[in-house]
Amino acid sequence: MPLGKGLSSLIPQGGLRKTFRRETGDKNDNDHNRIWHIPLSEITPNAEQPRKDFSHEDLEDLVSSVKKHGVLQPVIVTEKEDGGYELIAGERRFRSSQIAGLPTIPAIVRSATTQEKLELALIENVQRQDLNPIEEGFAYKRLIDEFNLTQQEVAEQVGKSRPAVANMVRLLDLPEEIQKALVDKKISAGKARALLGLKDEKEQMRVFKSVIGEEMTVREVEMEVYGNPEKSRKGSVRKDPNIMAQEELLEDRFGTKVTITQKGKNGAITIHFSSKDELKRLLQELA
DSSP, rough: OOOOGGGGGGOOOSSOOSSSEEEEEEEOGGGGGEEEEEGGGGEHHHHHHTOOOOHHHHHHHHHHHHHHHHHSSEEEEEOOOSSSSEEEEEEHHHHHHHTTTEEEEEEOOOOOOOHHHHHHHHHHHHHTSOHHHHHHHHHHHHHHHOOOOOOHHHHHHHTTHHHHHHHHHHHGGGGGHHOOOOOOOOHHHHHHHHHHOOSSSSHHHHHHHHHSSSSHHHHHHHHHHHHTTTTTTEEEEOHHHHHHHHHHHHHHTTTTTTEEEEEEEEEEEEEOOOSSHHHHHHHHHHH
């Protein structure tokens, strides 16, 4: 199934059950073109939902809209073997409808495997930018570990670059306290990735506490982690912005810290890695 095309690929494949309260659409249409109005009490949340943090405050605007206009875009559900339905995509609309006290919700019914449930929920959240970096990284890791997908295959499924997927998964190697800071938005994903350059957890925590206590840019965190190759005995030397732009391009390409040093016509490109697995990945990228 072309999941990488987004939610437009969620049209159901038939086999709809006939116990809905109300339906809309032309009765001459095929079942898969119909929108059904299903009682909210018959729907359970998606067990594969990668997003775990749904605060009431985040839903307030949507709840107000649902109360005034109803649910304008149908959710996607699948039939459960023991009766009722399981949500695949549209968790915010589903929760907002519950809070708003609606009796039913417009829905499209389709069949989906466990992998598809996770992929489709992940696609929706990524498109809406609803996931925090740890939730996103964990969802990618599940697709890789449980369904034997490569990082490239995951990237293609969710419409991301492979380095972006790799960077999110790497965040799961950080200590729990730093991961929690990411969830709570006390530290950015860029600064957290820079901390991965430190192999020792104690060193990661030391620099992390410095980051929390000071207003440091991502580059300043990287200099704290990797050292400052641009510093001379006479003091700090400003790096050529063209070199910095080239570093960023290479970092996006390889999903890790890259340093370019230049002296006259000569220079060097240093690609940093923080584990044997990352070194193996980089060697495959360069092969």
